[in-house]
Amino acid sequence: MTELKDLATKCSPNWCPGCGNIAIWGAFKNAAVQKGWDNTNTAIVAGIGCHGHIVNFIRFTSFEGLHGRAIPVATGIKLANSRLNVFTFTGDGDCLAEGGNHFIHACRRNHNINVFIHDNAIYALTTGQTSPTSPHGFKTKSTPYGNPDYPINPVALAIASGATFVARAYAGDIQGTAELMIKANEHQGISILDILQPCVTFNKEADHTFYQKNIYKIDSSHDVTNKEAAFKKALEWGEKQIPIGIFYETSELTHESKIPQISDVPLIDNNPERKDLTQLFEEFV
C-alpha cells in the first residue's frame, strides 16, 4: 500500500507559488495512493521544461530524458517491461513541438502507456515564449506583436492520430485530474490526458480564474465511443465552452499484446542467454 508520506523526497517543489504543476503533482500522488502505484509496479518518465522537475519531488523510479523525447523512452520501457504502469509527463512544447512526431506515432501504435501533457500554452522555463498551444495573437517575448501562428489542438490531434483514450483535465481540479489519471491508466492502450495548467508567471491570460470561468464537465450525454462526436467536442473552445473529461475511448488491442514474444511475459523475463546457435548458422549455409 502506498501512503502519501512514502512519496516524499528530500527535495521540495521549486515551482512558482500557484503553479499548475503543483496541482498536477498533488493529483498524481493522490491517484498513486488510491491505486497503490509504487516502485514495484510503476515507472515515470519526464521531458524537459518546468514539468520535468516533477521527478525530483515524487518518490517514483523515473527517467528524466531530453526535451521532446519522453514518449520514445516511455515506449522503450513499456516494451521491455510490460508489467509496469508507465506514466509520461510532458509539456506542450516538449510533446507537441520538439516531440510532435513521437506523439502522433505513439498514438497510432497504441502502446499501453499514459501521456500527461502539462499544457500551459507557454514556454515557461525559458521565461516566456509562444508554444504550440498558445492562442493566435498571443503576446510573448518571442511574439511581441502577437502570435502569428494558430494553436494545435492536442485533443483533436490525439483523436486524429489514433489514440484510444483522449481526455482533458484542469489542473486546479485536483480531484478530477486524479480521477482522469486513474482512468487513463486503467485504459488498455495509449491514454492522452491534456491537462490545462495555468502558468501564473508567464501566461496571464490563461490563469486559474480564466479556466474556472470557462470550463465545463462533459456529461453522460456524450458518447465517448463515437469518434465524430469526440471530434466535434474537441473543437469546442471559448467562453464557458472548454470541455473537461473524456472525449474519446475505444477498445483496441494494445501494441504490446500484439507482440507474441511479450504477450505473456515481459521481455526482461525472457532469458537472453543463447548458448547454441548451430541451427541458426546452418540456415546461412
Place this chain on the structure above:
Amino acid sequence: MEIIPYSIKVGGQAGQGIKSAGQILAKVATRSGYNISTYTEFPSIIRGGHNVTQVVIGEAEVTSPIRKCDLLLALNQDTIDRHKDELTDKGTIIFNSEGRIDTSKVKKAVNLSPIPLTKFASEVGSNELLENTVIVGAALAMVGGDLSILTDLLKAEYGSKGDDVVEANKKAASLGFNYAKSEYSKNIKKVLFKKGNPEKKMMLNGCEAVGLGAIAGGLQFAAIYPMSPITNILHVLAKYQERFGFVYKQPEDEISAVNMAIGAAYAGARSLTTTSGGGFCLMSEGYGLAGITETPIVIVDGMRPGPATGLPTWSGQGDLQFLLHAHQGEFPRIVLAAGDIKESFDLTMKALNLAEKYQTPVVVLIDKNICDGDQSYPLFDISKFALDRGKLTHEKKENYKRYEYTDDGISVRSIPGFGNYFIANSDEHDEEGFSTDESDIAIAQQKKRMRKLGICEKEDMEKPVLYGPENADATVVSWGSNKASILTAIANFPNVNFLHITWMNPFPADEVKRILSKAKYLIDVECNFTGQLAGLITEKTGIMILDKYLKYDGRPFFPEEISDKLKSVLNI
C-alpha cells in the same frame, strides 16, 4: 582450381536480379567446397542504372574484391562496355544471343559465349527473371560446376513460391547449363569441380553478421529506422525476433530509435540500434543521454560517403572522428571498428557485454563494403562467449544509490519494478539521481563516469593486430574494410607489415606507438578525405603519418591499387 582466385562478374540493370544471381553462384561455390567473397555496386534506385556483383572464388580464404574478371555475365550492353577491359585473356563473356549485343570492342583473346536466354526462358515460363537462371546455369557449366548443387539451391530459394516456380527455374538452369557445356566445351575452366565432403560453410554479409552477433550477444530489444547500408540488419532481426524472444521495433525516426533503445535498456533489456551517419546525426542527442544517465546501449553505424545524402549506396569511412566527438560536453564512449564480416559479428556480440559492464554507449563502426559484401565462413564458434551483465541487480537494496561513487566508476544498476528508488537523470545529478548544480557533485559525478574508460582500457581493450613481419621496410596503418585488400596485397610483399586498428576509444596508444615508432616508412590507408585515423594516431601518440593514401569516391581499395602504392614507395 585452374585459376586462383577466380573472378565472376554479373552485370545488368537494377531489377534484373543481379545480386541474387551472384549470390546463387557464390553459394554453389561454397557448397562445392570453396571460399568466396562478393562485392556489389549499385545506385540508389530500384529499376535501371548499372548494377554489378562480383564473386571471387578461392581455395583459401578470400576477403576482397579484385579488379580482374575471368567470367562476365552480361545481361545488357552496358555491362560489356563497362567491364570489357577488366577481362583476362582467355576470359569469357556470356550474353544473350538474342539481345543485339555488340561485342566488336571486346579484345580478341576473350571467348564470346552467346546463349539464347530469351528463348530458353520463354520455353519454361513467363517470368523474365528466368533469363537470370539460364545464365547462372550456363556460368556454372563454364566453371565446371555441379548442376545438382544449383538445382538444390533453386529449390530452397523458390520453394515458398510453389512447385511450378521451382520446376521452371530448375529447367531454365539445365537449359543454360547443357547448352554452354555442349557449345563451348573447349573453354570450360576447372574451377568449381565438387570436392568430396566439403566443409560446411555459411555465406554471410556484414549486416547478417551484425544481426547474428546481436542474437548471440543476448540482444533483447532493437529499434532501427531503415537506411542504407544497414537496412539488412533490421531484416535479420525482424525475421528472428519471435524465435529468439527479443523485440525489434521500427520507430518513426532515428531520434525515437535511440530513445526507445535507451528506455528499454533503462528497464533492463539488452538494447541496440543501428543507423548510418545521417541517422546518427539525429541520434547524437541520445548518445550523450545514454552517457550521462549511464544507460547501456549499442549503436552500430554503417558508414557511407559524404555529408547529407552523399553517395547513399557506396562505402566510406568519414564517420570516425564524428563518432569520437559527437554530442556536446564529454562522456565515456567506447568506439570500436570492425574490419570484416567476422569482426562485425564478434564486436557486436562483445559490444552488448561492454555496454552493460560499463553502463555507457558503445559504438561499432562498419562500412558499406562490410554491410553488403558476402564471405564464406565455417560455422561460428560461440562457446567461449559468456553474457556479462555487469553490476545489474534484480534485488531490492537498502539505501540504494544508482550513481554511487565507486573505485571503478561503475555503480550497481537497478531497473524499475524491483522496489529500488532512483532517477536516471539527464540533468547532472547526485548519487540517487536528484538534479543538482553543486560544484563538488558535478565534479565527482563527471570523474566517476570518466573513470570507467580507464578501467575498460585495462580490462577489456584489445591490442591492434600487426600482420606481417615485426620489422618491415614499409608499414601500412588502416582500419575497417580496407583490411581485406591490404591483406591480399601484402601477401606478395614479405617486407611490408600492416597494423589493423579496431579499438578507437579507448585507444591502444602505447602499442600503436611502439609499433609505429619502429616503422621505416609509414602509409595511412583510409576511405575519407582528411585521414581521420591518422589524425587520431597523432593525437594519441604524437606520431605524424605523412604518406596518406586516401580514397573518397565510395569505391573500395582494390588489392591491385595497394600493390601499386607499395611498389612505388619501395621503388620496386
